[in-house]
Amino acid sequence: EAAVTQSPRSKVAVTGGKVTLSCHQTNNHDYMYWYRQDTGHGLRLIHYSYVADSTEKGDIPDGYKASRPSQENFSLILELASLSQTAVYFCASTTGTGGAEQYFGPGTRLTVL
């Protein structure tokens, strides 16, 4: 069973502050993803990566940066947090072979005040 962990599980941040969300996977997966989910809506892709030290923009990258320092770790950075970035953030990974079966972490609930 693929294991994807996220930290912190919840966070309260102030507007204009810097926030870093972390994701760690232990299954040797090449692809990693960051999504956000707003209440009552589906997930939207922010950034993704298919190899260490490289990231790609997803569908809604504005206001977010990503970092993939190693195969196992993928971070999402909000340099200047805004109220509109209050959401639940999910990290996911996949092998990159055999299809788009992604394994998701438990999510981080971010509240920006």
Add this chain to the structure above:
Amino acid sequence: LAKTTQPPSMEAYEGQEVNVSCSHTNIATSEYIYWYRQVPHQGPQFIIQGYKDYVVNEVASLFISADRKLSTLSLPWVSLRDAAVYYCIVTSNMGYKLTFGTGTSLLVDP
């Protein structure tokens, strides 16, 4: 233009078979069909994938119409634990990216 169309909600009793439909009229030849579900306060979980015809695994079965414009996820003998939002997603394997719609919210009554 939405890539998939699903009913917003469904309701069933425990023990019933549930069929969730998904329309994907513009599906490309390179695209596959994936189904995920999400229970409250958890990340989505993969259920099944298919390209054509019929696919079955230990959790569900997936029927895809001959023209691939319609798929149906079948859940046999649903229980309260199957109450979740079910997402139908079509995607090529370029980047293995998923685009989630609003899904189908399944309510299961005892």
